[in-house]
Amino acid sequence: MYYGVAFAIFVTMGLAMVRALLGPTVYDRVLAVNTFGTKTALLLAVIAFLYGRQDFLDLALAYALINFIGVLAVLRFFQNHQTDKTNTREE
Amino acid sequence: MAGVIDGLSWILLSVGGMFVFIGGVGTLRLPNFYTRMHAASLTDSMATLLILPGIMLQAGWSLATIKLLAILVFLLLTGPTASYALANAALLSGMKPEESRQTVGDKTSAS
Amino acid sequence: MIIVSGIFLLTLLAIIAVAIVRTKNLFVAVMLTSIFSLLMAANFFILDAADVALTEAAVGAGVTTVIFLSALSLTAERERSITRKRYLAIFVVVVTTLVLIYATFDKPRLGDPQAPVHQHVAPWYLEKTPEFIGIPNVVTAVLGSFRGYDTLGEVFVVFTACIGVLFLLGSRRGPEYAVYEPSPGNTGLSHHLIPKVVSRLLVPFIVLFGLYVQFHGEYGPGGGFQAGSIVAAGIILHALIEGEAAALAAVPRAALLGMVVGGAMLYGLVGLAGLVLGGNFLDYSVLLSDPIAGQQLGILLIEAGVGVTVCGAILLIFHAFAARELV
Numbered sequence: 001m002y003y004g005v006a007f008a009i010f011v012t013m014g015l016a017m018v019r020a021l022l023g024p025t026v027y028d029r030v031l032a033v034n035t036f037g038t039k040t041a042l043l044l045a046v047i048a049f050l051y052g053r054q055d056f057l058d059l060a061l062a063y064a065l066i067n068f069i070g071v072l073a074v075l076r077f078f079q080n081h082q083t084d085k086t087n088t089r090e091e
Numbered sequence: 092m093a094g095v096i097d098g099l100s101w102i103l104l105s106v107g108g109m110f111v112f113i114g115g116v117g118t119l120r121l122p123n124f125y126t127r128m129h130a131a132s133l134t135d136s137m138a139t140l141l142i143l144p145g146i147m148l149q150a151g152w153s154l155a156t157i158k159l160l161a162i163l164v165f166l167l168l169t170g171p172t173a174s175y176a177l178a179n180a181a182l183l184s185g186m187k188p189e190e191s192r193q194t195v196g197d198k199t200s201a202s
Numbered sequence: 203m204i205i206v207s208g209i210f211l212l213t214l215l216a217i218i219a220v221a222i223v224r225t226k227n228l229f230v231a232v233m234l235t236s237i238f239s240l241l242m243a244a245n246f247f248i249l250d251a252a253d254v255a256l257t258e259a260a261v262g263a264g265v266t267t268v269i270f271l272s273a274l275s276l277t278a279e280r281e282r283s284i285t286r287k288r289y290l291a292i293f294v295v296v297v298t299t300l301v302l303i304y305a306t307f308d309k310p311r312l313g314d315p316q317a318p319v320h321q322h323v324a325p326w327y328l329e330k331t332p333e334f335i336g337i338p339n340v341v342t343a344v345l346g347s348f349r350g351y352d353t354l355g356e357v358f359v360v361f362t363a364c365i366g367v368l369f370l371l372g373s374r375r376g377p378e379y380a381v382y383e384p385s386p387g388n389t390g391l392s393h394h395l396i397p398k399v400v401s402r403l404l405v406p407f408i409v410l411f412g413l414y415v416q417f418h419g420e421y422g423p424g425g426g427f428q429a430g431s432i433v434a435a436g437i438i439l440h441a442l443i444e445g446e447a448a449a450l451a452a453v454p455r456a457a458l459l460g461m462v463v464g465g466a467m468l469y470g471l472v473g474l475a476g477l478v479l480g481g482n483f484l485d486y487s488v489l490l491s492d493p494i495a496g497q498q499l500g501i502l503l504i505e506a507g508v509g510v511t512v513c514g515a516i517l518l519i520f521h522a523f524a525a526r527e528l529v
Contacts (some may be wrong), residue, residue, distance in 0.1 A: 002104070003379050008111050008187060009111055020234065021234075025181075027177060027186065031131050032177065033233050033237055035131045040240050042143075044247060054158075055421075056142070059423065064169065067264075073175065074267070076442045077272060165407075176397050
């Protein structure tokens, strides 16, 4: 049963990556990176169970925390950069 | 009793997997940034709420359950916050929620 | 299962790598690099290398993205276009690629037990770790004790990198130095209420989790490098929300410099203590009366040194970049 969930998460990671490559605005790409990160944390939890190694759950926890910091960093630096330019970011 | 737990776990994991997939397809296919945000935050919250308890039921009462509970709490706290921060940043930088690209007719927002 | 997911992840990796090289917008390249790090961490995880996956996740996806973004905010957004053709570079790259592909024909199959890497030293380490050191995580045993000299070199490399960045970007006071102190006003995201409240809840837990990873490194995936990055990421989160001035008030620069120097020195001193007490350099068995307990104490101390140095180095580099953009 874990294989099905792992497969669904893999496929979604692929879809999120396509959005990161396509997305016309930068915010689309940041959204895709955030989704990718959360899916990676879930994937790590599921695969840790699949392998039967419960101590790998630490990685999923570290990942869930670090992903948040990445997204907030993007917003903080991008926002300060934006207030100098005052135009919508288009690719 | 073990059969009930297994069955419940199956149901939670399958529905969670479906939500993950629906969110992924939505992120790709919806026309606008704000609508894609709806789809992406769906996977953040619903998939986490379904998949992680499904795994917790399989683990029983052990240290792994506590760690999974911690992952659940952190993902539920940080997922919506990241979506909020992203949407706020997009709005403040001037991206307006506009109509879908198909209806060229009346645009209610003045872009 | 490993083969299928490995092929899938490596295909995504190749696509992302091509996209990073082809895009001209550097901000997009940084975002895609973050996805690249995640894919590599998932790859390492599937290959059952948990310590490496944890380090890649902690450093690559969090800290590296933040530092690249703070460096980008000081420069232009788009890459300058190349006007002249570079035939020599293309030729060199093609020849190197062909040589590498030819070299992989000799590679043993994935997981082959007869492969040379499993024959010489690795079985000895696996057998002798419970006997000499007595901790379950063989990776930490090899890193900390059997190959402790290499890890000493790694700590000093981190220290040197930090000093190099500080020389370039400046950290001393005085008008003749390029000193950039952050403005006392608030430059973070703190006018957003929701991220501010959630981050205030999270920062103590992140630092606590970093300490857990540090001391748990002997029993599961973890250790000094990962723990240092996680604690640094927690303090960077505080800096992102409340502004760099608040983060510098919480952990001042003098403390950070002390951490960087002190961690490396702690490692060296543990090594010298081994010499003084009658053994070899970095021989932990002589630290206590029971050799196995001595090994465990030695590993604990050097991992603490590594963690402190890495945390201090990452925070100093972050402050060096982030303080500059406010001038």
